[in-house]
Amino acid sequence: MKLFGYRVPMMASLIVWCAIWELVGRSGALFLIPPLSDVLVAAVALVQTGTWQAAAITTLNSFLVGMALAILVGVAIGVLMGRSVAADNLLGIWVNIFVSAPLSALVPVLMILFGMGETTVVVTVFLFAVWIIVLDTRAGIQGVPPSLIEMGRSYGASRFALYFRIILLSALPEILAGIRLGVIRGVKGVVIGQLLVSILGYGELFELYSRNFDMENFWALTIILFAAAMLLSGLIESLEKRVDYYAGVR
Amino acid sequence: MRNITAQATAAATRLAGSDVAVEVRGISKLYSEVEALRAIDLDFPRGKLTTLLGPSGCGKTTLLKIIAGLIPATAGEIRVNGQVVTGPGPERAFVFQDFALMPWATVMRNVAFGLELKGMGRDERQAIAAKYIAEVGLTGFESKYPHELSGGMRQRVGLARAFAVNADVLLLDEPFSAVDEQNRRKFQEDLLSLVEKEKKTFIFVTHSIEEAVYCSDRIVILSRRPGRISQIIEPEIDRSASPDAIRRDQSYLDTVEEIWQGLKRYVD
Numbered sequence: 001m002k003l004f005g006y007r008v009p010m011m012a013s014l015i016v017w018c019a020i021w022e023l024v025g026r027s028g029a030l031f032l033i034p035p036l037s038d039v040l041v042a043a044v045a046l047v048q049t050g051t052w053q054a055a056a057i058t059t060l061n062s063f064l065v066g067m068a069l070a071i072l073v074g075v076a077i078g079v080l081m082g083r084s085v086a087a088d089n090l091l092g093i094w095v096n097i098f099v100s101a102p103l104s105a106l107v108p109v110l111m112i113l114f115g116m117g118e119t120t121v122v123v124t125v126f127l128f129a130v131w132i133i134v135l136d137t138r139a140g141i142q143g144v145p146p147s148l149i150e151m152g153r154s155y156g157a158s159r160f161a162l163y164f165r166i167i168l169l170s171a172l173p174e175i176l177a178g179i180r181l182g183v184i185r186g187v188k189g190v191v192i193g194q195l196l197v198s199i200l201g202y203g204e205l206f207e208l209y210s211r212n213f214d215m216e217n218f219w220a221l222t223i224i225l226f227a228a229a230m231l232l233s234g235l236i237e238s239l240e241k242r243v244d245y246y247a248g249v250r
Numbered sequence: 251m252r253n254i255t256a257q258a259t260a261a262a263t264r265l266a267g268s269d270v271a272v273e274v275r276g277i278s279k280l281y282s283e284v285e286a287l288r289a290i291d292l293d294f295p296r297g298k299l300t301t302l303l304g305p306s307g308c309g310k311t312t313l314l315k316i317i318a319g320l321i322p323a324t325a326g327e328i329r330v331n332g333q334v335v336t337g338p339g340p341e342r343a344f345v346f347q348d349f350a351l352m353p354w355a356t357v358m359r360n361v362a363f364g365l366e367l368k369g370m371g372r373d374e375r376q377a378i379a380a381k382y383i384a385e386v387g388l389t390g391f392e393s394k395y396p397h398e399l400s401g402g403m404r405q406r407v408g409l410a411r412a413f414a415v416n417a418d419v420l421l422l423d424e425p426f427s428a429v430d431e432q433n434r435r436k437f438q439e440d441l442l443s444l445v446e447k448e449k450k451t452f453i454f455v456t457h458s459i460e461e462a463v464y465c466s467d468r469i470v471i472l473s474r475r476p477g478r479i480s481q482i483i484e485p486e487i488d489r490s491a492s493p494d495a496i497r498r499d500q501s502y503l504d505t506v507e508e509i510w511q512g513l514k515r516y517v518d
């Protein structure tokens with residue numbers, strides 16, 4: 001974007017919105033929105049408390065375990081669906097239903113199945129993230145050029161080498177894109193899971209602050225979470241950019 | 251030029267006495283309802299470049315891939331060096347129409363990939379790969395990725411990869427069709443000098459008559475579906491002349507013309 005002939009950096013619009021937030025907060029028109037400066041002060045204080053640190057570790061733990069499972073299972077099912085028409089027909093309909101279904105509605109059922117603990121949260125993260133990973137992996141596998149597979153076969157690749165040295169690597173850009181989208185969904189999953197279970201990690205804190213109308217801490221928590229989610233997806237995006245040697249060859 | 255099929259019938263497709271690298275015996279291929287190839291009997295002489303030429307859909311690429319062991323034949327058998335083959339093998343190497351390079355791997359790794367799959371050590375395979383990278387004229391590009399190369403250079407990588415595994419038989423599936431015209435001519439000339447140098451058996455698929463006549467020791471013309479051998483021609487061209495002289499040579503032009511007259515009826 002250009003303004004008065006000067007090139008404005010992408011993030012500059014954020015400053016405008018921060019200023020608006022600050023002004024609205026200062027005016028006191030909405031008690032739900034305290035000034036941004038107060039929120040940032042609260043955030044700095046918050047991250048130093050033992051409560052927040054414990055909550056963050058619990059949350060991160062559930063998230064990482066859930067994501068690791070989602071990536072393992074998602075890539076495996078995606079490869080299976082991409083390579084076998086039978087598996088694709090059998091599983092395709094379910095994956096497509098779940099990828100767009102409002103999964104939050106399932107969390108109470110999960111609580112009955114897995115109890116009011118971390119397991120439920122891990123399963124929620126898994127269920128939020130896995131489907132998009134399956135779909136993107138499947139698309140990537142189907143996009144592997146047939147000649148690349150013939151090349152592997154004609155030069156004597158074993159079945160194992162064919163998958164791990166050719167097929168998976170060839171589908172890597174799509175698999176990474178699926179994981180990035182999965183991570184974004186997984187963050188939603190961990191928060192929704194914890195909110196509904198509500199005695200765990202971040203969910204417990206959200207519940208606590210919003211019930212007490214402790215808006216500074218509530219927003220501080222939200223901003224930290226958003227920043228963490230953006231950072232994660234940014235990390236994977238930079239990883240995706242590093243595989244730019246795929247450009248124009250596929 | 252020698253037109254073998256004009257002199258004798260099917261028996262001429264088998265070479266009497268001379269050294270044969272690949273024997274095709276009674277190969278037929280059916281794709282569900284479609285008959286792609288019907289009872290092909292063919293010998294490929296060792297150390298020569300034989301071209302499979304024909305209209306699109308005549309099954310020439312299918313025949314090449316059956317020889318490569320990439321697709322199974324419905325009937326018949328393929329013998330390489332006298333041994334019946336059922337799948338891909340180290341004595342045959344394939345060069346692909348769309349190059350089939352791994353975009354995530356450098357030129358060096360792509361060329362050495364066949365050796366890597368055989369489990370050869372890193373230093374050894376890189377030394378071999380470097381030799382063939384130099385032979386196809388890509389020295390200095392070892393650490394480039396395929397997307398940094400032109401189409402012609404990419405196919406040189408594909409060719410170097412096929413040479414590197416030291417197979418007896420090289421199978422080339424329209425290797426120049428995705429390469430632009432100027433590069434193609436240069437590449438054809440380079441291929442001829444490589445054929446001379448490497449002393450391997452080349453089986454070459456193309457739909458370009460000029461290319462076939464220019465490069466081949468022997469041209470097998472297939473008829474339209476179901477693919478059958480319609481003619482075998484040996485363009486006896488003096489290859490010691492310069493490439494430009496060959497392209498103006500009367501016997502070269504006559505051969506191109508004769509093949510075109512034979513193929514014309516298949517073109518709609």
